[in-house]
Amino acid sequence: MPTLDLSADVVTLTRQLVDIESVSLGEQAIADAVEAALRALPHLEVTRRGHTVVARTHLGRGERVVIAGHLDTVPVNGNLPSRLEDGVLHGLGTCDMKGGDAVILRLAATLPEPVRDVTYVLYEAEEIQAERNGLRLLAQSDPGLLEADFAILMEPSNAMVEAGCQGTLRVEVRTTGERAHSARSWRGVNAIHRAGEVLRRLEGYTPRRPVIDGLEYHEGLNAVFVAGGVAGNVVPDECVVTVNHRFAPDRSEEEALAWVRDFFDGYDVRVTDTAPGALPGLDRPAARAFVEAVGGEVAPKFGWTDVARFTALGVPAVNYGPGDPLFAHKADEHVPVEHLRRCEEQLRTWLSGGAA
Amino acid sequence: MPTLDLSADVVTLTRQLVDIESVSLGEQAIADAVEAALRALPHLEVTRRGHTVVARTHLGRGERVVIAGHLDTVPVNGNLPSRLEDGVLHGLGTCDMKGGDAVILRLAATLPEPVRDVTYVLYEAEEIQAERNGLRLLAQSDPGLLEADFAILMEPSNAMVEAGCQGTLRVEVRTTGERAHSARSWRGVNAIHRAGEVLRRLEGYTPRRPVIDGLEYHEGLNAVFVAGGVAGNVVPDECVVTVNHRFAPDRSEEEALAWVRDFFDGYDVRVTDTAPGALPGLDRPAARAFVEAVGGEVAPKFGWTDVARFTALGVPAVNYGPGDPLFAHKADEHVPVEHLRRCEEQLRTWLSGGAA
Numbered sequence: 001m002p003t004l005d006l007s008a009d010v011v012t013l014t015r016q017l018v019d020i021e022s023v024s025l026g027e028q029a030i031a032d033a034v035e036a037a038l039r040a041l042p043h044l045e046v047t048r049r050g051h052t053v054v055a056r057t058h059l060g061r062g063e064r065v066v067i068a069g070h071l072d073t074v075p076v077n078g079n080l081p082s083r084l085e086d087g088v089l090h091g092l093g094t095c096d097m098k099g100g101d102a103v104i105l106r107l108a109a110t111l112p113e114p115v116r117d118v119t120y121v122l123y124e125a126e127e128i129q130a131e132r133n134g135l136r137l138l139a140q141s142d143p144g145l146l147e148a149d150f151a152i153l154m155e156p157s158n159a160m161v162e163a164g165c166q167g168t169l170r171v172e173v174r175t176t177g178e179r180a181h182s183a184r185s186w187r188g189v190n191a192i193h194r195a196g197e198v199l200r201r202l203e204g205y206t207p208r209r210p211v212i213d214g215l216e217y218h219e220g221l222n223a224v225f226v227a228g229g230v231a232g233n234v235v236p237d238e239c240v241v242t243v244n245h246r247f248a249p250d251r252s253e254e255e256a257l258a259w260v261r262d263f264f265d266g267y268d269v270r271v272t273d274t275a276p277g278a279l280p281g282l283d284r285p286a287a288r289a290f291v292e293a294v295g296g297e298v299a300p301k302f303g304w305t306d307v308a309r310f311t312a313l314g315v316p317a318v319n320y321g322p323g324d325p326l327f328a329h330k331a332d333e334h335v336p337v338e339h340l341r342r343c344e345e346q347l348r349t350w351l352s353g354g355a356a
Numbered sequence: 357m358p359t360l361d362l363s364a365d366v367v368t369l370t371r372q373l374v375d376i377e378s379v380s381l382g383e384q385a386i387a388d389a390v391e392a393a394l395r396a397l398p399h400l401e402v403t404r405r406g407h408t409v410v411a412r413t414h415l416g417r418g419e420r421v422v423i424a425g426h427l428d429t430v431p432v433n434g435n436l437p438s439r440l441e442d443g444v445l446h447g448l449g450t451c452d453m454k455g456g457d458a459v460i461l462r463l464a465a466t467l468p469e470p471v472r473d474v475t476y477v478l479y480e481a482e483e484i485q486a487e488r489n490g491l492r493l494l495a496q497s498d499p500g501l502l503e504a505d506f507a508i509l510m511e512p513s514n515a516m517v518e519a520g521c522q523g524t525l526r527v528e529v530r531t532t533g534e535r536a537h538s539a540r541s542w543r544g545v546n547a548i549h550r551a552g553e554v555l556r557r558l559e560g561y562t563p564r565r566p567v568i569d570g571l572e573y574h575e576g577l578n579a580v581f582v583a584g585g586v587a588g589n590v591v592p593d594e595c596v597v598t599v600n601h602r603f604a605p606d607r608s609e610e611e612a613l614a615w616v617r618d619f620f621d622g623y624d625v626r627v628t629d630t631a632p633g634a635l636p637g638l639d640r641p642a643a644r645a646f647v648e649a650v651g652g653e654v655a656p657k658f659g660w661t662d663v664a665r666f667t668a669l670g671v672p673a674v675n676y677g678p679g680d681p682l683f684a685h686k687a688d689e690h691v692p693v694e695h696l697r698r699c700e701e702q703l704r705t706w707l708s709g710g711a712a
Binding site: 241 | 658
C-alpha cells in the first residue's frame, strides 16, 4: 500500500498524492493512504464512508470550519508521474486538486490545537456524475459530519478567495415540422429551419451581471449542442438545441428556469438537469474573518462547484485553493509551488488565530 | 432456383418477382431467374454483367429504345410476401419497381418483332450508393449496350410520363468559433449561435420554378442535418449544417453549386455529393412519339432518377411506370393492378406501331 508522509513539506506531499493514481471510481489506494496517515494522529477523530475520509478535532471551540477537497482526478492523459520544474509542479491532479488536498493534510498533521474546531474532508468521485459524489453521499448518510459555521472548498482558485458560485441549468429547446422527401420539400415543414429563430434569440442575448456582496457575477446562455436530421434526402421533422444557462446566485433554480422559459417563449422547453448557485455569504462573520485573514481580495466564482452543496446545508462556503482553474482537466495541468506554500501559510495563520 | 413464368399475366408475374426477395446486394436469385427466363426466348440476345441482365432484339429497325428497371428493393419492412386485395397489389417492391420489371418482361416475352428495336435492361443496386448502381456500371463497362435513340425508365410515376429530373447537390455549411467553458462563455465564440444566420437564410429562401419544355419544375433548398457540440459545459467551436439543393434541369451541377456558394456567401461551403438533372428532351422525335402514343400527358419529375444517366450518355429519357412514387419505400407499398395493365398495354401498342 502506498503511504503518505505528512511531515514532509507541502510540495513533496502533493507529489506523493499525485503519484498515487486516483481516477474517479479508482480512489481505493489513495483513500487507504489518507485514512492511515490521519488515523496516526491522536488529536483527530477519523471516520470513513466509502472512499471518503473525515477527520475532526474536538476542542470545544466556539466555531467549527470544514476544509474539503476531492481525491479523484479526470482520466490520465500522459501526465503522470509528477514533475517539478522551475518552481512549478506538473502532473495530473496537481491543480485539480491534490495540491489543495496536500494543504489540508499538512494542516491536519501540524495543528493539534487550532483556534477553531476543524473538520477535514477528503472525498471521492467529484469529477463524475453527481450520484457518486462523495460529498453528496456524506451529506445524505451523515449530515452531522458536515455541520459547521463556515466551509472552505480547496478547488483551484489561484490561491485567492472565490465566493459563491453560479447555478447551472440545461434545457432542450425543440422545434418540430413535417417530414417530406427533399425533392418535394414544399410538402413538408423543415424543423431545422425553424430552429433558426431559437439561435437568433441566443445571438441577441445580453448577459445579466448582478453585483452581490460586492462581487460582479456574469451570466451565460449558450447552445452547447444542436442536432437534427433524418436522412440526406428527407426534410427533417425535429431539431433539438441544448442550451446551458449559467445564472448568478441571486436567482433560485426555479427563477432561472422561469426566465429561460420566458426567453424561449413559443418553444417546447424541457429541463435535462439543474443545480443551484451559492450566494457568496460574505456578510457572515466566519466568512468575513477568513477573507480578512487571507488578504481581503475576493472574486466571484463563475463555475459551479461543491460549495453549492454546503450552501444547501446552510453552511456558508468559499472556494480557496492553489492552482489556476483554467489548467484543470488539461494535459499540461500544473500548480505553482508558491500557491501551495501561500495557501498552507495563510490557512495556518488563520487557524492559529494570527493575522495573515 | 425460383423461376418466372413470362406467359403469366402481368399481375401474376409481378407477384412472382415480389416474392423473390431482392434487397440491394442480394439480387443473385432474382437476376438468375430473370436471366433464365430471357435466355429461353430465341428472338433476344442476352448479356449478363454482375446481377444486371440485358436482352436485345436485332431486327435492323431504324430506331432503338431502351426500357429499363432495377431489380433491387429497400430492406424488408414486414411487407412480404405479396398480397392482392381489391385490385391493388401490396408488398415490398410492388411499386418500386417490380411492377415495372414485370411489364418489361411481358413485353420482352410477347413481342418478338417490335417496330423499334428494343434493349431491355434489368439492373442491380439502384437503392444504395451510386458506386454499386448496375446501370452506372454497365455504362462504364459496356456503353454500347445502352446506345439508343430514346430510353424509358419504368420508375413509378402513376403510369404517366414524367420527363427529365431535377439535379441534387449536398453541401456542408460550416461555422467555427472558439471553445470555452460555458461558465465563462464570454471567453469563447459560439459556433452554433453563428449558424443562426445560415438557418435564417434558408428560412428566407424562395424557390425558383422555371418552365422547361412546357413543364414547371420546383427547386428546393433544405437543411437535412445540423450537428454541433462538444460537451454539456463547453461553448462549441464548430457547427455543420448539411444542405440539400434540388435544382431544375436547366442548370448544370456547376451552375447550381455556384448559386449555392453565392447564397451562403461568407460561409465555408463544402460539397459532399452532387448529381446532374436531366432535361425533359421532349423536343426529340422519339420522345414526342412516345408521349403521343401514351396519351400526351406529361409531368415534370422532381426527384432524381437514373434518367439522368441516360441524359449523360446522350440518350433522351423519361420516367414512365406503374405505381405512385409517394408509396415507394413505405411499409404499405402497393401498386394498382390497373396501372400494371395500362403500362403494358400502352407500351405494347407503341412497340407494335399502333396508336394508344
